[in-house]
Amino acid sequence: MAAQKPVFDVRSLLRRPEFGAFVSALFVFIFFAIFGGAEFLGPGGLSSTLNIAAELGLIALPVALVMIAGDLDLSVGSTMMASAVVMALLSGTYGLPTIVGVGGALAVGLIAGFLNGIITTKTNLPSFVVTLAVSFATSGLAFGIIRLLTGTLQADVTPEPWLKDTLGTLFFNNWEGAIGLFIIVSAIVSWILYKTKYGNWIYAIGGDVVSAKATGIPVDKVRIALFMGSGVGSALLGIVQTAMYNSAQVGAGSSFVFNSIIAVVIGGVLLTGGYGSPVGVVLGCITFATVGQGIYYTGWESDWALLFIGTLLLAAVLSNNTFRRLALGGGKKKSAKESK
């Protein structure tokens, strides 16, 4: 039964959802270690890669939960931007304490997520349509409000030291505070998924929503909560960027919509939901960042990074399907002799 398994069981290793993500992370790392040279492997290269992975991960990890439960969230970019704008307006333009701006930003994330969730569950429309609509509405609102209040499309802010010295600074000249936040968010998401009953519910909802309802899981509440989670993740990134650059701009953030989905899929989460792991998503973020930064150190045109990402994404989707088949079919051959 749940007796010790051998440490090296190749087949069970192959069946893990993060295996593909591990392979692609290793592959791109070795590739750019060779072509990117020593600089890529130096503190400058490694830190810029990890900084990008960490920022992306703040959004991608909660988005992964949304996707494991079978939904999509296309509103993360506008939510991030809107929460940054609200923070800069409150703490900059209006001179309120930084904590008020941070609270405002988090509130924006929670509200946007709640709207996504409540509309999706009440209307039964596909979440990608609902979140796309919410995304446009949020963008429009942020544009309108900032123009009304400041007359420009940018708001400046000087965060108080408690925030500036943690999330708004580079440690040892290289490492963003976002990395710490990334580690915390990874730990929380992993805990939820593996160690709480909510994790089981998330897998069940993504696996078969009707059966999940039948077992008594409050499906709508869980889905709404997950959208609120990705809203908070987006707001966290908005806070980080505002703290880093001392300003918020409208128009920022749209790249995170697809980048988060790409990182999640490269991380081994099935587009159909029901399967995936936070470890995989962390590796997916690192893979994504490695390609973006690695290209820079090779001296090649950065256009090639897009080709790289596109190919990796396709390979990931294909291999996710293969690994899924392997996971589903591979169980039978496994002998039972190590149990009991």
Add this chain to the structure above:
Amino acid sequence: MAKSTSKPIFSLKNVTKDFAGYKALNDVSLEVYPGQVLCLLGDNGAGKSTLIKVLSGFHKPTEGTVQWEGENVEFKSPKDANDRGVATVHQFGGTFPLMSVGRSFFVGLEPTKGWGPFKRFDKKYANQVAVREMQALGITRVTDGERLIGSLSGGERQASAIARAVHFGAKVLILDEPTAALGVKEATHVLRIIMQAKHKGIAVILVTHNVSHALTVGDHFAVLIRGEKADDFKKGERTREQITDLMAGGEAMAELENELNTLTGTINQIH
């Protein structure tokens, strides 16, 4: 009337279910007894799944009432029905292919260990119990709770769903075509498990197209035709032919029989 010694645990009184003007169920009354297998028969689209969705709290009846242990109830949600002891394995699944045996066994009723913020899902216990309960139903090939449900055979999957219902003390077990996609051996095994559940005193509602399967385990039968209850009888009260006839829609079959008779008639004349 079924066994006079026991009262129905669950019954429908004149239930109608209207989908935007289309009556998927029309004035259906039905009684379910503990320790008996009720077979729900009928052609595709007859309303079988709709009926069990009313019983399991997915649909509210448009008209009529549901009674639980003799009292009127209105299930607000599937969870509501579940809490009373109605366990349902829905058609096309009812299990989670990409979840482990242990995890899926406890979906919605997860065992935890620890306390406060450290309360966590007890995976080891979940795996052990799931495997033990499946073994108790004769599924001896499943020994590892970490295996994915999708790697089990169809019969093993049904067994895991039934084992779950039995473990959590279901009083009524509803199975929507559990043997539909199974080979002979697997189907036989599932039928045997249904008998085991019945002998534990559970009321089983079995939806099936297969008359042989129904006759093997059924104590009580109800036939639906286009949303209406066409017949309701106990074991031994109808022949296999009569049941097959009814299931195919009664009159349509009679017409076909007439046609066939004229055909065979001509053939007989030739000979």
